[in-house]
Amino acid sequence: MLLGSQRVNAQGHLEIGGCDTTALAAEFGTPLYVMDEGQIRDNCRRYKAVFAERYPKNDVSFASKAYLNLAICKVVEQEGLSLDVASAGELYTAVKAGFPMEHVLLHGNNKSQQELEMALEYGVGRVVVDNLAELRQLAFLAKQSGKTQKVFIRVTPGIDPRTHRRIRTGQEDTKFGLSIATGAALEAVTEALGAAPHLEITGLHCHIGSQLLDSHTHEQAIDIMVGFLRKVADTTGWMPEDLDIGGGLGIRYVEAHQPPSYEEFADSVIGALTAALTKYDVPPPTLWQEPGRALMGEAGTTLYTVGVIKTVAIPEAPGTRIYVAIDGGLSDNPRPQLYDAVYECLNAGRAGEPKTQTVAVAGKHCETDILIQAAQIQRIETGDILAVQSTGAYNAVMASNYNRFPRPAGVFVADGAADLVSRRETLEDVLSLDIIPKRLA
Ligand SMILES: Cc1ncc(COP(=O)(O)O)c(C=O)c1O
Numbered sequence: 001m002l003l004g005s006q007r008v009n010a011q012g013h014l015e016i017g018g019c020d021t022t023a024l025a026a027e028f029g030t031p032l033y034v035m036d037e038g039q040i041r042d043n044c045r046r047y048k049a050v051f052a053e054r055y056p057k058n059d060v061s062f063a064s065k066a067y068l069n070l071a072i073c074k075v076v077e078q079e080g081l082s083l084d085v086a087s088a089g090e091l092y093t094a095v096k097a098g099f100p101m102e103h104v105l106l107h108g109n110n111k112s113q114q115e116l117e118m119a120l121e122y123g124v125g126r127v128v129v130d131n132l133a134e135l136r137q138l139a140f141l142a143k144q145s146g147k148t149q150k151v152f153i154r155v156t157p158g159i160d161p162r163t164h165r166r167i168r169t170g171q172e173d174t175k176f177g178l179s180i181a182t183g184a185a186l187e188a189v190t191e192a193l194g195a196a197p198h199l200e201i202t203g204l205h206c207h208i209g210s211q212l213l214d215s216h217t218h219e220q221a222i223d224i225m226v227g228f229l230r231k232v233a234d235t236t237g238w239m240p241e242d243l244d245i246g247g248g249l250g251i252r253y254v255e256a257h258q259p260p261s262y263e264e265f266a267d268s269v270i271g272a273l274t275a276a277l278t279k280y281d282v283p284p285p286t287l288w289q290e291p292g293r294a295l296m297g298e299a300g301t302t303l304y305t306v307g308v309i310k311t312v313a314i315p316e317a318p319g320t321r322i323y324v325a326i327d328g329g330l331s332d333n334p335r336p337q338l339y340d341a342v343y344e345c346l347n348a349g350r351a352g353e354p355k356t357q358t359v360a361v362a363g364k365h366c367e368t369d370i371l372i373q374a375a376q377i378q379r380i381e382t383g384d385i386l387a388v389q390s391t392g393a394y395n396a397v398m399a400s401n402y403n404r405f406p407r408p409a410g411v412f413v414a415d416g417a418a419d420l421v422s423r424r425e426t427l428e429d430v431l432s433l434d435i436i437p438k439r440l441a
Pocket of ligand 1: 211246249292293294
C-alpha cells in the first residue's frame, strides 16, 4: 500500500515527496511526523473540485481538529478552503496564521465565554451553536459588542453511523447538538430568528461520525436534514440558505479499507441532496462540508527508530510473537488505545523487499501500548526506520507528554525538500510549566 507520493527509490528506501525517509530520520530525528504537502494540496483541490463540478453552491472547510499548526493554515488558505475550529486554541492558531476570519467556523459543545468573545472579536464567519444556553449567551455578548454574529444551529439527525462508538455523533444519544425528533432543534431555530439583529441564523449543521467507509449514512442524514429545512420553512417562514453536513469520509489505514473515492462520495452526496430537494420542494442551499481525516490522513507517515526486538512464547499458533519496540507509541499516536485503530507499516530502508514476517509493533510507554498488533513487515533490525502510514489525521494533534516524552517534530515534504513545521520539544520544554512552590524549595 503506497499512498500519495510514496514510492520505493533506487536504493530500495521509502520516499515521500521526493525525500528519502531514512535521510529524513537522520536529519530530523525520530519519531517524526512526515506530511506529504503535494498530496494535501491535491486532496484539498480535488475535494473542492469534485463537488463544485456537481453542485456549484459549495463551501469546503478543513476540520482543523484533524491536523493543525501555523503552516497547514497557510496551505489550506492557499488552496481556497475555509477552516473549522473547535476551541480557543484552534481559533488562536488560525488568527496567528492570518487565516481570513470570515472563512472560519467555530464549533464546540461547551464553548466558554472566552471562546464566544474571541469569535466576536476576531469576526469568525459562523458560530455553530450547539445548545440553547450558548445561543442566549452569544446573543447577549453580540448585543454588548454591537455586532451581528452569523450562526448555524447544530442539529442531531438521529441516525447511527456504522463506525466506532467513540467517533459516532449522529445518533439521538449524543452530547452534540439539538434533536430534530424532540423538537429541541426547531425551538432553537425559532429563538435564533428572534435574536436578530444580534444573531443572524443562516443555516443548519450536522456531523454524523468519522471514518465512514461508505456514503450510506451521509445519504440518510441529507434526507433528514432537507426534510427538516422544509419543516423549518413551513413553521417559521424562514428557509435556511446553508446546509452543513460536517465531515466523516473515511480513509485507507490498511489495504482492506476501501472508502469511496472523492468522486464516488460526491456522486452519492449530491445525488441524495438533489433527490431530497425535489422530494421536499426545497430551494438549493449552499452545501457546506467539513472534511478532516479525508484531507490529511493518508498524507501523513510517522517515522520511528526500531529499538529492542524480543521474541516471546505464546500459547496460540505459531507459538511465538516478535515484539518490535519503537521510540514512540501512545504519546505520539493514542488512536490504537482510544478506539482500536489499525495501521500498516514498512521498514523504510527495505521498502522494496517483500513483507516476510508478522510482528507486534510496541511503543515504549508504561502501558501495553501496542501500535500494531500483527504488522506484516520486511526483515527488520534494531536501528532500522519503521514507517507507519496514514498518520496525518488525529495523531500530531492528539500527542501528549505522557511519561514526560517530548512531542515529535513535524515536517512538510514536497519536491525533494523537507521543511520543519513544528520543532521537536526539548526536555526543557516539557518542564517549562512546572513550578516548585517556595515552601517545597
Ligand atoms: C463538527 C465536526 N466537523 C467535522 C469533523 C471532521 O471529521 P472527519 O475528520 O471525520 O472528516 C468532526 C470530527 O470530529 C466534527 O466533530
